[in-house]
Amino acid sequence: GESVGLHLPTLSVQEGDNSIINCAYSNSASDYFIWYKQESGKGPQFIIDIRSNMDKRQGQRVTVLLNKTVKHLSLQIAATQPGDSAVYFCAEPRTNTGNQFYFGTGTSLTVIP
Amino acid sequence: DGGITQSPKYLFRKEGQNVTLSCEQNLNHDAMYWYRQDPGQGLRLIYYSQIVNDFQKGDIAEGYSVSREKKESFPLTVTSAQKNPTAFYLCASSLDRAVGYGYTFGSGTRLTVV
Numbered sequence: 001g002e003s004v005g006l007h008l009p010t011l012s013v014q015e016g017d018n019s020i021i022n023c024a025y026s027n028s029a030s031d032y033f034i035w036y037k038q039e040s041g042k043g044p045q046f047i048i049d050i051r052s053n054m055d056k057r058q059g060q061r062v063t064v065l066l067n068k069t070v071k072h073l074s075l076q077i078a079a080t081q082p083g084d085s086a087v088y089f090c091a092e093p094r095t096n097t098g099n100q101f102y103f104g105t106g107t108s109l110t111v112i113p
Numbered sequence: 114d115g116g117i118t119q120s121p122k123y124l125f126r127k128e129g130q131n132v133t134l135s136c137e138q139n140l141n142h143d144a145m146y147w148y149r150q151d152p153g154q155g156l157r158l159i160y161y162s163q164i165v166n167d168f169q170k171g172d173i174a175e176g177y178s179v180s181r182e183k184k185e186s187f188p189l190t191v192t193s194a195q196k197n198p199t200a201f202y203l204c205a206s207s208l209d210r211a212v213g214y215g216y217t218f219g220s221g222t223r224l225t226v227v
Contacts, residue, residue: 009153034216043119043203043218044156089155091216099144099163099207099214100171103156 012110019077021107023090028071030092035064035075038087038106047075047088077109085111116140119204119219125227126191126198134189134222136204142217143209145187149173150201150221159202162187191224199226 013019025033031052036044050057050064050073057064063076073090087106094100117138126132138145144163148156158171162181176195181187187206191198204219 032214034214036218041221041223043117043220045218046216049214094158099209100146100158100161101216103148105153105155 009105010108010110012112013080015082015111015113016079019075019080019084019109019111021075021077021088021109023073023075023104025071025073025090025092027092027096028068029096031096032093033064033066033073034091034101035062035073036089036091036103037084038089040086044089080109080111082111082113085109117204117206117217117219119202119222121222122220124222124224126224127227129193131190131192132224134191134202134204134224136187136189136219137185138187138204138206138217138219139185140206140215140217141184142206142215143184144207145181146205146207147171147177147179147187147189148203148205150203156203159189198224200224 034049035047037047038044048059048062048064050066061078065074087108089103089106091101091103094102120135146161147159150156157173159177160168160171160179162168165181165184168179168181178190202222207214207216
């Protein structure tokens with residue numbers, strides 16, 4: 001079964017506010033994590049990734065934080081925009097050697113104008 | 114532009130019929146994958162292929178078949194043995210983890226049984 005979970009299935013935020021989406025993972029040996037955004041009827045799009053030797057990584061308006069002590073990831077979106085409305089998934093490797101990933105069930109983010 | 118192309122976007126299948134979903138990539142990725150997505154659920158791995166002429170079952174392979182005759186192509190056949198095939202199917206490809214994955218998805222095929 002899946003080893004990746006999300007704390008909240010839905011999240012609503014006001015436009016301009018910051019959004020935080022959380023994710024728990026189960027394998028303490030996982031060395032790489034990815035966040036994806038999926039808009040309705042489309043394939044997931046890569047947002048940002050982070051390796052386990054980092055605690056934080058920043059992209060354009062997005063930041064991923066990794067807490068290996070509690071096996072927790074978060075995705076922070078700054079100044080959330082209506083175009084950010086989508087389902088967000090985190091993913092971790094299924095094994096320590098292969099290329100396959102487990103994907104969380106996703107958090108549906110709704111941005112209120 | 115490099116990417117993954119899935120076709121068709123929508124597919125309708127009659128009871129007892131086999132259908133094939135196409136997935137083509139021009140990213141020069143060695144690994145390719147098929148996932149199934151149902152409403153409110155995460156992505157579930159159907160089959161994956163690390164290299165041409167080789168593939169492995171994922172978590173829900175029953176009722177599905179694949180082939181990998183070319184590096185660029187990884188078609189998925191949904192057979193009549195798959196009792197509940199209505200879902201959104203996603204194809205993905207990647208590099209090896211040693212060089213950073215580069216996990217990329219196609220735009221999906223929505224299959225409906227009629």
